[in-house]
Amino acid sequence: MSLVSVEHRAGKSFTVSIRQHELVVDASLEDGGEDGGPKPTELFVASLGSCIGIMIAAYCQNADLPYEGMEVDAAFDLAADPICIGSIAIDITMPEGFPEERRKALLRVAQACPIHNTLHRPPQISVEVVD
């Protein structure tokens, strides 16, 4: 597993480096950032949406079903005390020609993605301040 490196840029903006990939994460203008990139909460939900997408793509490739152009839309609600993501809604849109009778199987695939599984069995999280 690669190291995920999060380096401060300015204000509330950070560069996230994962292998040869980089992206900027920032707070919104309302939350005191510059909106220079997605918020951590948005990335969290995006990880679920994209994990679902990848699992569905793999399933469709194996089953020789159409999936090109598929979309996964995700939205979330925040809860307070403590502040957290309270609910996530996911809409999956398959291309024309995807058989109706495979929808239930598709949902099972989506609900078995690693991120979905992780949310249902939260991992141990260990945080330390190091020198």
Add this chain to the structure above:
Amino acid sequence: MATLNLGGKDLEIDEDGFIQDPEQWDDGVAADLAKTEQVDELTEDHWKVVNYIREYFIEFGSAPMVRKLCKASGFKLKEIYELFPTGPAKGACKIAGLPKPTGCV
């Protein structure tokens, strides 16, 4: 706290433009709030969402979760965001005269 003329009334708003007195909300206020959230004109579809959010808030004291809003309005997530580009939590709730939702860092 600033004041803004909305629907022909001078209303107190917070730094993000949410009205502070829900009792002052009406259709005219909603129409003017909409312009601040990238909605030029409130169509029948917009009102379907706004009215549901408002009724839900009056009954339960909080905004409906986004999936509940989809089910009640009949709109998919993408359609909700097409109607309210700034999102259901910020855009639609503001237009419906609700208090500002929980923010995050």
